[in-house]
Amino acid sequence: MAKPRKARSTAAKQAPDGKRTSRRGPPPAKRAAKPRRGLWGWILWPVTFLIRVAWALAWRGAVTVALIVAGATAYNYVGLPDMASLSDGRARGSVTMLDRSGEVFAWRGDNFGGLVTTDNVSPHLKHAVIASEDKRFYRHLGVSPRGIAGAMRTNLRSGRGPFSGGGGSTITQQVAKLLCLGNDYSPTLGISEAEFEADCRRGTVWRKVKEIPYAFALELKFTKDEILSIYLNRAYLGAGARGFAAASQRYFGTSVARLNPAQSAMLSGLLPAPSYYAPTSNLKRAQDRGATVLRLMRDQGYLSSADFQQALDTPATLSAAARQDTGGYFADWVMGTGPDFLTRETTEDVIMRTTLDKDMQRAAEEALGFVFETKVRAGSEAQAAIVVMSADGAVRAMVGGRNTRGAGQFNRATQAVRQTGSSFKPFVYAAALDLGKRFDDRVFDGPLQIQVPGSGIYAPENYDKKFYGEVDLTEALARSLNTAAVRLSEATGRDIVRKVATDFGIESDLAAGPALALGASESTLIEMTGAYAGILNGGTSVTPYGLTSLRLRGEDQALLDHETGLGERVITDQAARQLVYMMSRVVESGTGTRAKLGDRPAAGKTGTTSSYRDAWFVGFTGDYVAGVWMGYDDNTPLTGVTGGGLPAEIWRETMVRVHDGLPVTPLPMIDPRTEMRRPPPQVAAPRPSPQPQRQQPAREPDLAERILQDVLGGIFGRN
Template sequence: MAKATNKPKKAPAKRAKPKARARLGAPERMLRGFFSSIFRILWWIGLRAGIAVGLAVGIATAYYYSQLPDFDALLDGRDRGSVTFLDRHNNVFAWRGSQQGLARAEDVSPHLVHAVVATEDRRFYSHFGLDFRGLARAALVNYRAGGTVQGGSSLTQQVAKLIFFDNERTLERKIKEVPAALALEFKFSKNEILSIYLNRAYLGAGATGFQAASERYFGKSAAEVDPSEAAMLAGLLRAPSRFAPTNNLALAQERASTIIDLMEDQGYLTAQQAAVAHASPASLSRAAAERAGGDFADWVMSSGPDFLTRKTTEDISVLTTFDARIQRAAEQALTHVFETKVKPGSKAQAAIVVMSPDGAVRAMVGGRNLGGTEGQFNRATQAKRQTGSLFKTFVFAAALQSGASPLDTVLDAPLTLNVPGSGDWSPRNYSRQYRGDITLDDALTYSVNTATVRVSEATGRARVKALAQDFGVSSPIADGPALALGVSEATLLEMTGAYAGILNGGVAAIPFGMREIQLKEDGTHLMGSGRKPPVRVMNERAAGELVWMMNHVVERGTGTRAKLPDRPAAGKTGTTQAARDAWFIGFTGNYVTGVWMGYDDNTPLSGVTGGGLPAEIWQEAMVRITNGVPAKPLPMRAPEPAAPQVAMPDIRPGQVAQNVGDTVQNVFESVFRGIFGN
């Protein structure tokens, strides 16, 4: 039996006594109490400020929510309508006003939606109106750049800005955007918000909304754009005017390339799709690339009623007389002559107007584009310049209308007239030579000054003036004897229209460019051309003989450089004093074309007359215009050679140039002719 052993029990370990807590001194206790109090105060203030801010945001959000109209009413945010111009074949060639084409996000190309979201707000579908990460990123970028170079607004905030704040840029507006954006998110779905944005964003060249911009730049619906086109459209959002492809296509393509990279980075395009988009950058439609007819469109806009053109509240279509083929021919002719026959760097300007015999304007070039602001001034319709010898046509027209024959004779010799209040006036010929007795035909063919003044004085200045006005010269015409030599001013459009009346057999052809105005949506007729009934101002015999004389100007006179290789032409040259203006207006059986050349500041042209460069521009233009067009005979009529010819009465040296009785008589004749016709 084992012995029991009694082992001593281990005494339990003693617990370590806790160290005595160090007692804070009075200063430490006071400091801790101070910070604790500050924290409680800040918490109290912050909590209540947060509640106040939240309440304010809630009230503001409710306010903006109450101000939001229905979705459909928000799609079109324009304050005026648009004007779309259609040519004589009903093809679109120009746009004015604020273009609009409504489209919803679900209807446009997915590439377009992806391009906009990738560019403007990559987290658009995940945030609730505010992208705090985007705001922080933009703040950091702007801080590093030392200025505002990147915006942090969400797409919803941008919509709020478009609806409520009219693009104002203030800190107050940025604060207001927050509740406005929240209101949008409460009221509309993401697709509805995106749709509003797609329709209200301005994208340059007068296009509001992506549908209008797609039609404007690419000639297609926003539902049909490919990735490169979608990227170019989205790239316009940052700076519509700068990146507009009609202003700088290369810059627009460069910006689009950046957008394509964003779309690839965010998974909207595969690497292969992005490569294809980079390799095939978007390009403009033919109508957008040519930018043809801008001067013509501006003229029609200015001549139509404001409420249907410049101030229209509707989207309208203007059906015009414009012909894009003829416009291209005129522009190419002008460019060719200046590139091949004018000194490089010349600042000389030129303008062209082409119309049909009835006055329908087919093309208009308002000037050369020299890289400045000169393109804003239309020299075809706005510049009033002295007409020079171009006006002589009306002198001989009045003589023929009064019964004279082209074969009648007139003296070409030195001439002095006493003009009351001005003294003696002695016109001289350009050649400084005199031929003695010459026919009226030769006087016009060779543009003889002294003979023309004698014809004007014998016929009566009042008749000359009245006939020019009847043909459509609406600018003031001088009263003295110098009117025969074109000292009065007129526009190229006026003078070309007046010459169209001559081709039109003596029936006035007032220039017009509008056929009809319609509502764009459904074609509802709003207004016709407003043309007045044609009025005969010359009898057919006189008009035919005048065309016969004008044909000689081109065949053997001052306008031989305008001669065409395959059809007859007629016209008249014009050069003003010191060669400040040079003109040629002429016609074939199909078209009347007027050309003016000069400097905007009235600097004299060097070595240029109407029979020189203007005639060559005219010839180049008409060769292109009539290419493939069957030749139509001129309505000219040779005078009867057997008829007894007479000499125009001569003017005695120093004779007072008044013709008061004749003037009064001719004024009455003009009035009665206007009332009862010929």
Template sequence: MSSAKPPRKKLVAPQRAQTKQKPATRKAPARKRKPARAPRRGNPVTRFFRAALSFLWRIIWGVAWRGAAMVGLILALATFYFYSTLPPLADMLDDRAQGSVTMMDRHGEVFAWRGETFGGVITASTVSPHLKNAIVATEDRRFYRHFGVSPRGIAGAIRANLSEGRGAFSGAGGSTITQQVAKLLCLGVPYDPETWESEADYESDCRRGTLWRKIKELPYAFALEAKFSKNDILTIYMNRAFLGAGARGFEAAAQRYFSRSANEVGPAEGAMLAGLLVAPSYYAPTRNLERAQQRAAVVVELMHDQGYLDAHEYAEARDHPATLSERAEEQQGIAFADWLMLESPAYLARETTEDVIMRTTFDPRLQAATETAVSEVFANKVRDGSEAEVAVVVMSADGAVRAMVGGREAQVGGFNRAVQAVRQTGSAFKPFLFAAALENGFQPFDIVEDAPLTINTPGSGPWSPRNYDGEFRGFVTMSEALAESLNTPAVRISEAMGRDRVREVANAFGLRSDLAEGPALALGASESNLLDMTAAYAGILNGGSAVRAYGIEELKLLGDSTPLFGVSSGIGERVISETSAQMLTWMMSRVLEDGTGRRARLPERQAAGKTGTTQAARDAWFIGFTADYVAGVWMGNDDNTPLTGVTGGGLPAEIWHETMLRVHENLPIRPLPMTAPERPRQVEEPRAPAPQQPRTAPLDDAIRGILGTLFGGN
């Protein structure tokens, strides 16, 4: 039986009702849900420290920006304050508390300076561009680009200081030129003599590189930059900088070292001047030219690297470094200038607040002659290693000092033995004893005994003078006693006349130190310096009048035409008659011809003088003169120990001889103003000659009686 399957239904998708749909309305965008917070990770301790650091940072940041704002405000206020106190530019170029002394020789040429010399105002617009570029290249290469302070320079300086084991602000400072100007101006603090012991102490404090001073420099530097142009700041720097050898400012330094204006120097000279800024005294070319040239070579290299010198200028400056001018190289008259500073009133020399001009008696030719003579004798006739010192003075008959050597090594402010060494004079004193004798009636050919002598001095006991060689010559003339520098005849004459008379004459000739009271007065037991002794001998040369040594002919203030004072001669009152002076000159000429001063004798030129050697040869002297000049020489040790093998008739006489030969070059020969006495006639016996007895010239009867009574003289 079959059964039929029902028919399959056709699968058809149900048809959607065809209904009219409304336009869809725009729904507001759904809010973006925050992602669910991740579950906290880490332990509670970590979370605590994170939170603490975050809180701390917020505090630090808040304090920092507020602090920075406060510092900025304080800096701005400080800058404004300094800005308001800055004086005009012209008042900032020369603010020296003390002035300077400029000394000119007898021909009107400058030969020495003392104090801090200001050569005159220069400006950045008129100064030599080579000098200007050298300063910028070596001191502050970014000078025209920064605003007064260079953070890069300061950081580099701190790093260099720390790497070399110094303090952060010790050594290199990284200061810009503007900051250095702030130092030179001492941050506006003026010099007060009641606060500071000296201007040097004041400036030293101004240059201290402490952290606090560095901080104060910032607003001052900003104020300078705000008030002045870069060229104005450079102008202040060039006029205020100290550059060694007493030169304040580049104009003074250029004049001092090169004898030309800072407006005219070339690349090599500009480099040497700029090189002084780092250490003025150390690199001063007058102190060590080679060292100054080495420093200048570094500056020349910097100028070339920074484009200030082309290849040709660079090669020229490198291969031909700057040298000192002839005047600066000689450095003549150091002892002479020091003497004038000591002798002049303090308010016109050492403590002057003005710039002083002195026209002096100094003669550079004679100074060179003297220095050459001393050098030659010490080089050829003094043993190596000797510490013996020397002093020499050359003057005219009226006391005008022409040359002075104060020691073997000339040094400004050093010990000047021609003036400051007060020593026993020895037999160099004897001409004043014989001057008194001639004035009191003695004659050159009068006879006096050279024999043992003992004098009892109250309080001192017996005293017996002896001659240098220990020998006695019997009866001698006064002229022979002086020529051979015999001691016992000198004492006999002194005692016969009276010591007071000898002392009176010596004082009148200018030997005013405390003269010995005992009989040793006649032998130069008193002390004096070489300058006074030489001036006293000048009194003999000029005819018997006292002489005061002088070195200033005229003194005035810079810019004034009227001198404050002047001196034309040092001749004073008459001490002995002209006849006595000329007779004494003849007696002293015999010292060189026949006596102890033979080594000083000058060929074809008359000269007179006297040797002197003190006890144990601690001092050796030779002082003498020609018709033109008087010269004195002293030798000795600074510690007053005895000399070895030196007497007044030895090395001092040779130095005098060499000095006078050079001093008198090309001078006409003039005779000495002297009178040769008449020799007493010898009485001839009619019978065979017997042993000749010494004869006496006609002495004053009273004096002859005293001599006979006291000393047994005939």
């Protein structure tokens, strides 16, 4: 039989003293009674309740935000590379251009002067940056609430949004912007590098929020001096200068370690708006901004009153290389002649030596300005271009238009393809001379009609509507007679004329009809000037060039070398010498007399298109070749301008300045007095040799003669 289960007793047990107690222990103590709220208690209760709720939410929210910031800071910290990797943030390299004497005249791309630290820069620069950008830099943890609040207050007072305008960013936060919060630019993004950087600097609330943990990560990863060093290396300072080392060389031509207070203040003053304050854009504005930074340096104890006054009295000025603003068109052209991976798309720092002569470049620019100021009506929008080169094709100067400042403009010397007019005629005469014609051979200048299939009758006329009959080739070229040139071209053969022009360097498509002889085809100024250089050097083709060597910065071995532009022979030397003489008569007594250079011999050819949209003068001395084009960009006809007018005067003003101080070099041409056609030599008629006398056949004697012979024979005993 199963033992009965003991019943769970819930009854009280008997205590030793006879009292019953609960099994679960002593009875709970009696709960104290709540104090009764008074009237004020009920009135204040909602407020205290809300305070308690707000406090509970605030500290919990603060903890949550702190955890998020800590996590974001840790995430950014792990992704930060070393200081050297962060210092050079360029997506592409730079190209520094040297002229023919080895002096810097232009920069392209983003120049980086090399890694610098706070230990090897001028202390004045370090103080200027801290004084103007973040005076509490060494005392905050990367973010300055006081600075942010002050900037917001200033922005609101100015009628802007709280985050529009000044943002109160510390140097650490500015470094975060420069690093784009760890995102690197890539061309695959579909935007330009400038657009990418502008987006990185947008002052939105969300971007400000993201800057905070990144700034904290920077402060944890690097020392204050290392953060400042990244800033000094990475900041953009205008004119293609990335970092203070590059800017110091770009503007002052000096090392960043040797900057004086005035120079340091000017460079630091560029930080808020590099392009606006750039001294190459407006030196006075840059000096005024530098004076503001100098006052901040004095007020914060970085400059004594005496040093401050001295810096104000001797403001920073540009170096000679930075002051000169020449060769922009030439620099753009040269950038397009080298390999892209070492020029326009380079990721390296490249040193490029060129053929540019800064004195000649300045001479060409001054000549163009002088003629337009003194000979052209005010307000004219006519354009002009100039190319000066040596006989081997080395380009010494290039003006691509009347506005010579800046880079990336339309270059009329190399990009404008225009009709050449009569400046093409020397190639017609070159072809004829090469085939055996002489400078004093005759050609007929008179009415001419040629049936052109599909176009009808072609009947050229001379500029003055007159005809001159039989003329020699020299006079025909000097007077630029159209019908004579067409007749000579037709007699020589258009294909031969076209080949000679092409071999001399005219790469554009040439006309197929008889108008070929009169320059109906199009070409660029640099092509035409190079072709004339081929005539000067004795009939050998020339390819214009501007790049002589190219090397990487820090290396001595050149990657590219270019010593000459000479090519293959096109016409004989004798034909070239005759042509040079004929072209010299153009300047001496023909259509180009306004290009005369006094006692210095010169040769050339004028050119004016039939519609007066283009006017040319291309010519040379014994030293240099120069070409001038004039016209309107929209093809508006010129008013009263021919190649022998303003273009010839621009050419003359250019060449006078280019040859200043040079000895006179004779032209490589024939002397017509010794080359005149001689009459054929008189050859004495040969003396006739004696001819043997022919024997007459014997005549049969008649009867009387026979009787007489018989009688006499009997007497003398002969038969």
